[in-house]
Amino acid sequence: MTSPPLEPLQLDTNQVRTAADFHESYARFALRQAERSDDGMAAFIESASAYRLAGQWRLLVDPDGARDLLLQAARLLTRAELTYGAYLEASLAPDRVGRDQRGEWVDRLLRTGGRPFAERGSGSEEPRPGGPLDHVQQQTYLLLACAALTTPGSEAAAVLRSFAARSPHREGVVPMGSMAMPVRTFWGLALDMLSAEDESAARSYAGTLAEMSRAYDRTVDLAMANTRTWFNAAAPIDVADLDVIGTMAMGVQRFGPGRMRELLAPDAVELSAVARVPLNLGMRVARAGPEGPEGPEAAR
Structure with missing residues (x-):
């Protein structure tokens, strides 16, 4: 029997399950390789990507089972300091994100100043998070995670909203995500979540x-x-x-x-x-x- 999401997509249930199983098997293989390697960060990211693909396919036939695969991807991405992991956790399992973790994410985000460090000039004295957060896409996924976990009308929401509203990314057109939507689309969503x-x-x-x-x-x-x-x-x-x-x-x-x-x-x-x-x-x-x-x- 075809599940409801597959009907408009004209996809076969067995084919979708096969795709999910393949990516999950490869994710486990890549993870074993990463755990045996002295420098396995690339393999951890590769495993996370495979878990993400497995979870995406599984969503079409088994949303509850897909959640576990996607949260495994989130854990590996967080280990690699990629903020897409925070986005997955905040959207799929916000109740699992503790107060300390939320506070750490907000602190990392605010220290970026809302724009890539390459745009600041060499004289900036602001502390540099470095690494992935130099990229607007990583900042954006972290902003969405922080906004989703922040109580509207709170002091924290006001701080984050002020930060997002002043950012040049608020009107940015850098393509982001699988559909290459302009980055301002996602900053607008974050501002809506933070609005009172x-x-x-x-x-x-x-x-x-x-x-x-x-x-x-x-x-x-x-x-x-x-x-x-x-x-x-x-x-x-x-x-x-x-x-x-x-x-x-x-x-x-x-x-x-x-x-x-x-x-x-x-x-x-x-x-x-x-x-x-x-x-x-x-x-x-x-x-x-x-x-x-x-x-x-x-x-x-």
Whole structure:
């Protein structure tokens, strides 16, 4: 039987499970190699990437099982000091992130000044985090994680919001993520999560998610043109796009499942069945609750 996310994608359940199993097996192999190596950081990152791919495929057939694979990827990425791990943890399992960890993430983020150090000039006296946080994409994933874990209206939220609003990335167009969305898209989502204005922020957040979902629809449509790669689960795209799924989950946690269902319901926003796939998966991984519909398409 075809699972609901696979119907609009026209993918076979067995093929998707095979792809997930393959990437999970390779992830375990790479991890064993990393643990035996004196300098295994590259192998740890390779293993994390494979766990991420396995989790993405598994999301389409077994969202609960996929969570474990993605959190394993998050742990390995965090070990490599890549902030995509923080993003995965904050979106998939925010209750597992302790106060000390949140504080460390916020401190690292604020010390970047919100822009790459290459843009500061050699005379800057600000402390340099160095490493991955020199890159805007890494700063952005860390900002999203911090915003999702911060209580709106709190002093910490005000500090983070001021930081994000003053950053040049707020209007940046550097491509980011699997769909090459402009980085300002994600900074806008973070600002919405940090806003004390629940209603206007929720509407803005849902509107951005709708645009991201339309971009996902276009990406899938292009990928499906190559039937050989698409129907063999080998298309070079993220079929379960974690940028949309993760930020949808964060939106559910911030604004509530009922409000997100209402704002993204079919009678509120026009989206294709394909565009709704990552939104519904985001609702599911946010654990919206056993009662009621599990996706925005169910609201009427």
